[in-house]
Amino acid sequence: MIIERPGSERGHATHGGWLDSHHTFSFGQYYDPQWMGFGPLRVINEDRVAGGGGFPPHGHANMEILSIVLDGQLAHKDSAGGGGTIGRGEVQWMSAGHGVQHSEFNGSPTEPVHFLQVWIQPDRVNAPPAYAQRAPQPGDDAGDWVQIASPDGADGSLAIRQDARLYRIALAAGASTHRALDSGRRYWLQVARGTVLAADRVLRAGDALGFVDEGEPLHVEANGPAELLLFDLPR
Known part of the structure; x- marks a missing residue:
C-alpha cells in the first residue's frame, strides 16, 4: 500500500510575523x-523563521528530535548542556x-x-x-543515499533511540536512483526540495509518500535539482 500525503494539504500555522510552518502530521x-x-x-514540520525570530525556552520529554x-x-541551546549553530546540510539531534x-x-x-524538524x-x-x-560530509551531494540517523550510529550517522534509519539524497536534474524496500518495514519518503517522479507519481517539495507492505524497489527520478528524505521504520 502506498499512502499519498500532498504538501498542499498539510496543516499551516504562522506566529508573530516570524514563523511560517507546515505540519505533515497533527501538531499544536x-x-x-x-x-x-x-x-x-x-512530526515533520517545515519551518521558516525570519531573521532574529525563534522559539524561546520550552520543554520536551521522551522524544527524539532531529532538526x-x-x-x-x-541556533540551539538546551538545559542539558547541548548547543550550537548549524547551517545548511547539517543535522542536529536532541x-x-x-x-x-x-x-x-x-x-x-x-x-x-x-x-525541517522531525x-x-x-x-x-x-x-x-x-x-x-x-556536519555535511564529502560525498553527501554525490547522488547517493546518505544515512544521517540510525539506532547504531552506522556510517557516521547520529545514533538515535529507536529502530529507525533516516536517509537523505541530493539529486541533480535528470538523475535517478533505486532503493530496495523490505515489506517487513514501513517507509516514509519526504520531498524537501524540487520535483521528482517517485513510485510513478509526480511529487513536489512538501509532498510525501508512505509505504506499507511494499517490497518493490522504489525508483526516483529528479526533474530538476532535488533533495529527499527516506525514513526506514519498524512495521
Whole structure:
C-alpha cells in the first residue's frame, strides 16, 4: 500500500510575523485524526523563521528530535548542556529523555532560516537527555543515499533511540536512483526540495509518500535539482 500525503494539504500555522510552518502530521492547534503520525514517526514540520525570530525556552520529554537545516542558520541551546549553530546540510539531534528545556532561534538577525524538524518516538522512556550534531560530509551531494540517523550510529550517522534509519539524497536534474524496500518495514519518503517522479507519481517539495507492505524497489527520478528524505521504520 502506498499512502499519498500532498504538501498542499498539510496543516499551516504562522506566529508573530516570524514563523511560517507546515505540519505533515497533527501538531499544536492543527489536528487531523487521519494524520497522527506514521509508526514512530510523529512530526515533520517545515519551518521558516525570519531573521532574529525563534522559539524561546520550552520543554520536551521522551522524544527524539532531529532538526535538518535546508537554508540559513539555526541556533540551539538546551538545559542539558547541548548547543550550537548549524547551517545548511547539517543535522542536529536532541533526545529529550526524561525532560529537557531548549530554545531554537534563527542564527542570523537578518536572513531567514528554513529547516525541517522531525520528531520520532523513542524505544525507551525517561532516559538521560542527549545531544549531537552531524556536519555535511564529502560525498553527501554525490547522488547517493546518505544515512544521517540510525539506532547504531552506522556510517557516521547520529545514533538515535529507536529502530529507525533516516536517509537523505541530493539529486541533480535528470538523475535517478533505486532503493530496495523490505515489506517487513514501513517507509516514509519526504520531498524537501524540487520535483521528482517517485513510485510513478509526480511529487513536489512538501509532498510525501508512505509505504506499507511494499517490497518493490522504489525508483526516483529528479526533474530538476532535488533533495529527499527516506525514513526506514519498524512495521
